[in-house]
Amino acid sequence: MAEASDVFLRAVEITKSYGALHALDRVSLDIARGEFLTLLGPSGSGKTTFLMCLAGFVEATAGRLEEAGVDITQRPAEARRYGMVFQGYALFPHMSVAENVAFPLRVAGMARGARGARVAEMLETVGLAPLGNRRPHQLSGGQQQRVALARALISHPPVLLLDEPLSALDKNLREQMQEEIKSLHRKIGSTFVFVTHDQTEALSMSSRVAIFNHGRVQQIGTPEEVYEHPANRFVAEFLGRINLIPLDQAVVANCRLTGRFEGQELTAPAPKGPLNTPVIAVRPEYMRLSAGPPHQGENGLRARVRARVYGGAQSVLQLTTDSGVEISLDVPSRGEAPSMACGETVWVTWPRDSGFALSGES
Ligand SMILES: Nc1ncnc2c1ncn2[C@@H]1O[C@H](COP(=O)(O)OP(=O)(O)OP(=O)(O)O)[C@@H](O)[C@H]1O
Ligand SMILES: [Mg+2]
Structure with missing residues (x-):
């Protein structure tokens, strides 16, 4: 568990029920400022639901969320301003790469001139500088994923939430994007919460891994801790x-x-x-x-x-x-x-x- 002073996001006993089903069942976990936390678990274990609660898109049935010690349970999604990257890149097909990346700045009312410089810098960061004028359908899957990352990062969000962003990519591209996401994390220093159900991806990318099953956190620890010292049989079997x-x-x-x-x-x-x-x-x-x-x-x-x-x-x-x-x-x-x-x-x-x-x- 992170030191109290490092804790940036804190979930306390978060429960999300849909009728009799507990998608999340008293999930408590601390996320340190600047860490790369991965949520790992089988299909239906509550990973997306937890990410959506953090983002403010899903309201918890019970429990509390804090950001830097402040209760944000009732704070709406737009006031949290966390960046999100979803599985299917969800780019605007009629806009160019640069317009897609600029979109959050335009919505926030930033002047066109100021936007241009920020977008150019962000496209440089994700290695897409020469492709700013292309449309999404003229890009490969990995390039589209980088546009989605750039768009999520352009407003300098304190937290970036990534829900299985690499699952549509083939193995080689996926490994290349894993490296790129890790290096973006190092460069930007925001807190990343990354969802996957691929154990190798979780172990190789994260500073810590939280393993979910049936809406509960089974264990949280560094990749070495959870792999070498699993807390229970489920964790031991899920990790390899x-x-x-x-x-x-x-x-x-x-x-x-x-x-x-x-x-x-x-x-x-x-x-x-x-x-x-x-x-x-x-x-x-x-x-x-x-x-x-x-x-x-x-x-x-x-x-x-x-x-x-x-x-x-x-x-x-x-x-x-x-x-x-x-x-x-x-x-x-x-x-x-x-x-x-x-x-x-x-x-x-x-x-x-x-x-x-x-x-x-x-
Ligand atoms: N809006 C909803 N209404 C009813 N049940 C829901 C709803 N959203 C999620 N669930 C249920 O909550 C549980 C957790 O779902 P969730 O999407 O969080 O799983 P996940 O771990 O992200 O799975 P996957 O790896 O398949 O994406 C599942 O049993 C799911 O069917
Ligand atoms: Mg999911």
């Missing part, structure tokens, strides 16, 4: 592949979970709170195929190779243990490795501190 290993005779002591799995003793660091049917969770990239049983300081299990799925530089090896637990790990597609033929039984090992303990039932 994860192997979940159930334990017999599980005991939590001295912040470690220890128990038995198919005859092997396994252990992992455990959080302080109670765990409900604890399991050991391990990201595939920490697991290795080994020629033999685990060394000191390692965990290990035996499993049968079920399939190998080619994925370019890395392949995914899918394994099944004697009791039917499925394990997946990454192996280099080329190079020497222990035998990985289908049906073969192999050892899988990982450092004891690379896994973590989770409640098996969420």
